[in-house]
Amino acid sequence: MVFHRIIAAPLAALLAxxxxxxxxxDTRGLVREMFPVAAQVEAPTGDPPAMAVRDGAGGLLGYAxxxxxxxxxxxxxxxxxxxxxxxxxxxxxxxxxxxxxxxxILVIGLSDDDLHAFTxxxxxxxxxxxxxxxxxxxxxxxxxxxxxxxxxxxxxxxxAVTVAAQRVADSRGIPFVxxxxxxxxGTAPARAPPGPLWVENWRTKVPYIAGLAAGLAVLLFIxxxxxxxxxxxxxxxxxxxxxxxxxxxFIGVIAHGQLSVVNVLTFTHSLLGDFSWQSYLIxxxxxxxxxxVAFTILLWGRGVYCGWLCPxxxxxxxxxxxxxxxxxxxxxxxxxxxxxxxxxxxxxLIGLFGVSLHSLVLAQQLAEVEPFKTTxxxxxxxxxxxxxxxxxxLVLALFIPKPFxxxxxxxxxxxxxxxxxxxxxxxxRRKECGRPCQICAIECEVGAIKPTGEIIDTECHYCLDCQVxxxxxxxxxxxxxxxxxxxxxxxxxxSDARSVAGDGG
Numbered sequence: 001m002v003f004h005r006i007i008a009a010p011l012a013a014l015l016a017x018x019x020x021x022x023x024x025x026d027t028r029g030l031v032r033e034m035f036p037v038a039a040q041v042e043a044p045t046g047d048p049p050a051m052a053v054r055d056g057a058g059g060l061l062g063y064a065x066x067x068x069x070x071x072x073x074x075x076x077x078x079x080x081x082x083x084x085x086x087x088x089x090x091x092x093x094x095x096x097x098x099x100x101x102x103x104x105i106l107v108i109g110l111s112d113d114d115l116h117a118f119t120x121x122x123x124x125x126x127x128x129x130x131x132x133x134x135x136x137x138x139x140x141x142x143x144x145x146x147x148x149x150x151x152x153x154x155x156x157x158x159x160a161v162t163v164a165a166q167r168v169a170d171s172r173g174i175p176f177v178x179x180x181x182x183x184x185x186g187t188a189p190a191r192a193p194p195g196p197l198w199v200e201n202w203r204t205k206v207p208y209i210a211g212l213a214a215g216l217a218v219l220l221f222i223x224x225x226x227x228x229x230x231x232x233x234x235x236x237x238x239x240x241x242x243x244x245x246x247x248x249x250f251i252g253v254i255a256h257g258q259l260s261v262v263n264v265l266t267f268t269h270s271l272l273g274d275f276s277w278q279s280y281l282i283x284x285x286x287x288x289x290x291x292x293v294a295f296t297i298l299l300w301g302r303g304v305y306c307g308w309l310c311p312x313x314x315x316x317x318x319x320x321x322x323x324x325x326x327x328x329x330x331x332x333x334x335x336x337x338x339x340x341x342x343x344x345x346x347x348x349l350i351g352l353f354g355v356s357l358h359s360l361v362l363a364q365q366l367a368e369v370e371p372f373k374t375t376x377x378x379x380x381x382x383x384x385x386x387x388x389x390x391x392x393x394l395v396l397a398l399f400i401p402k403p404f405x406x407x408x409x410x411x412x413x414x415x416x417x418x419x420x421x422x423x424x425x426x427x428x429r430r431k432e433c434g435r436p437c438q439i440c441a442i443e444c445e446v447g448a449i450k451p452t453g454e455i456i457d458t459e460c461h462y463c464l465d466c467q468v469x470x471x472x473x474x475x476x477x478x479x480x481x482x483x484x485x486x487x488x489x490x491x492x493x494x495s496d497a498r499s500v501a502g503d504g505g
Contacts, residue, residue, distance in 0.1 A: 023051060027084065027099075031064045034086030034095030044069070050168050053086070062088040063168055066099070070164040073197060074279030075156040076262075077102040077360065078270040083119075083157060087127070087165050091175050096122040096161055104262045104364045105150040105377060118147050118154060122161065127169045128176035131162050149256065149377030152201070152283045159197045198281035205284045208255045212285055215246050216292050219308055222464075223300060226426065230467035240463070241321070244314040252311025253379075257285045258372045259293070259310070261349065261410040262364055265356045293415070301422045302415035303462030306405055312372055313405045313461075316397035320445070323398040330399050338447050341407040342459065349410040369408060401445035405461070416458040427455055427462075428470050432478045439475060440466040 022043040023031075031041045031053055039056040041064065050065040064086045072080040081101040086094035096119040098106070106115070121144045125131055130141045133155050137143040146154050169176065194200070202209070222229055222239060229236050251257040263286070270276070280287055289309065296304040306313055323330060333341070348369055356363035371390035374380060380387050393404045405412055433440065434453020441449040444466060448459040455466070473479035 027051075027064075030084055030095075030097050030099070031086060034064065034097075035061045035088075037061065046171060048164070048167050048171060050087075050172070060089055062086060062094060063172060063174075065164060065168055067160040067164045068100075070167055071160050073156050073160050074276050075101070075103055075153055075282070076266070076279070077104065077364075078266045078273075078276065078279045081106075081153070081157050081160065083161055085122075085161055085165055087168055087174065089174060091126050091128065091169055093122045093125050093127070093161075093165060095119070098157065102361050102364070103150075103153050104260070104367070105153055105373065107361055107364045108368060110147060110150065114147055118144070118157075121145065126176070127162075127165045127174070131158060133158050148381075149373070149379070151256070155197065155201065156282065159194070163194065196278065198278055198284075201282055202284045209284050209288065211250055212255060212257070212288055215243070215250065216288075219243065219304075223296070223304065223426075226464060226467060227428075227471070230464050231471045233468045233472065236464060236468060241318075243308060244318050247309055247314040248311050248318065251285075251289075251309065252315070252376045255285045256376060257289050258312065258376045259286070259289060259305070259411060260367065260370055260372055261352060261414055262367050262370075263290070264411065264414045265352065265360065265363055265367075268353070269356065269360060294418070297415060297418050298421060298423055300424070300426060300462060301457050301460065302412065302419040303457075303460040305415060306409075306412050307461030307463050310405070310411075311376055312370075313402060313409075315375070315394065316402045316405060319394055319397045320401050328398055330401075332447070333400065335447075338406075344407050345409050345413040348408065349413040352410055367410070369410065371404065402461070406446055406459070419458065422457065427460070427467060429453060429455070430470070430476070430478055437477050439477070440469050443469065 023041050028041045031051065032038050035053050037055050038053045038061055040052075040054040040058070042052040042054070044051050044065070048065065048070040050063040053061045053064055055061055064084060066082055066084055068080050068082040075081050079102050081103060082099050084097045084099050086096075088094050098115055098119065101107075122131075125142055131144060132141055133144055133146050133151065135141070135143045144154075144158065166176075168174070218239075222236075222243075229239065267280075270279070280290075293305045293309070308314075320330070332338070352363050352366055355366055368374075368386065371386075371393055374382055374386045374390040380390065396403050430437075434449075434451060437453070438451065441451055441453070445463070446459060446461050448456045448461070449466065450456060469475050471479075473483040
């Protein structure tokens with residue numbers, strides 16, 4: 001008997017060391033923070049896999065596990081977020097740490113303190129509780145505070161943490177303790193597995209979906225009946241300003257619907273790897289917006305998004321309009337400089353795509369050339385260099401029309417490529433455009449009309465200003481001449497007046 005004890009003790013110690021050695025040191029460190037008296041962290045075993053955590057006497061304290069080993073939900077990046085979770089034998093969560101991800105909002109923009117403040121909310125919660133993001137806590141639901149600008153991302157984290165914890169608890173016979181930390185140990189039955197996260201998001205985002213659908217319906221009306229609207233310059237001016245305000249306030253600030261070149265990069269990578277609709281359906285606002293953009297690109301080109309639906313582009317346009325109202329000095333760059341600067345956004349796009357082939361995370365960091373996250377996701381609450389950059393672009397937009405959109409936006413550059421497959425040509429031109437008339441070319445704020453009269457589709461923002469001029473018989477020289485001739489014939493009572501009027505379209 002003594003012999004067995006002599007042999008068994010070193011053997012048990014050796015096995016414990018071997019099991020611990022198979023767990024990375026950084027993981028063991030995080031687990032010990034969750035279980036302060038932990039002496040052993042064993043290698044993952046079982047189904048679902050989890051690491052047993054024991055005290056110095058070998059007693060079981062609980063389990064630690066990686067969420068990606070149990071429930072890999074793709075997030076914005078198309079890849080899951082991996083969280084390390086500690087679960088005690090009493091069914092209470094001992095801690096959560098985010099250990100790996102490729103999420104744009106988490107890569108750069110949020111501090112470690114922000115992430116820790118979020119994950120600390122899980123401590124003491126039980127696997128029996130319905131843990132959700134936002135809203136109010138009730139007797140049946142525990143509400144966690146979201147991270148500003150990252151609501152969808154933390155919803156993905158929460159779903160992975162809670163479902164994985166329930167599966168581990170159920171497989172190890174851990175009791176589903178009802179209530180909070182001070183309500184004792186009455187047990188509750190395990191909750192039914194939740195449905196897909198994207199279905200829940202679409203259900204909870206109904207007001208946002210309705211608001212977005214209404215706005216897109218108005219825009220679709222403007223586009224389909226653009227000739228009728230363009231003939232009524234004052235109406236178009238009111239509609240356009242109102243829609244730009246809607247784009248900034250609702251799409252950008254409220255619904256967080258600012259598209260990004262990061263979306264393009266992650267979509268491209270998902271096509272080359274494991275494509276999943278789930279990662280795109282998870283945010284209904286972004287999904288609907290991208291669907292509408294794809295539709296309008298094929299019919300009208302990329303200008304519809306850049307001119308009407310981009311919150312930062314709309315903010316620049318409104319800034320320029322305000323500066324014009326207050327008669328601030330405004331200028332246009334020389335044509336040669338303007339044309340050379342056009343190329344910058346394509347250089348940035350190619351560079352970001354090349355970097356993404358090496359590291360998508362690094363590409364997401366470099367994509368901060370877009371001021372979108374600073375402006376709408378984080379609302380200028382971040383490190384000062386980002387704030388100065390975004391604010392500087394908006395100040396510049398007071399004097400130069402939409403400088404970021406025209407020269408630096410990699411997303412706009414990316415949208416020009418599918419825009420080349422545009423089916424229809426909706427923008428009307430006359431044979432006199434550019435030969436000799438230069439009115440539209442001079443008035444085009446983004447410089448998308450050549451001196452020869454052709455509209456440069458890849459640079460057009462579809463503001464419809466040139467169409468207003470096209471139908472205006474007091475600005476368009478051919479129509480002005482036709483109107484004057486008609487008035488002269490009308491005064492003389494000539495029968496040719498009707499035939500001249502019929503040539504106006």
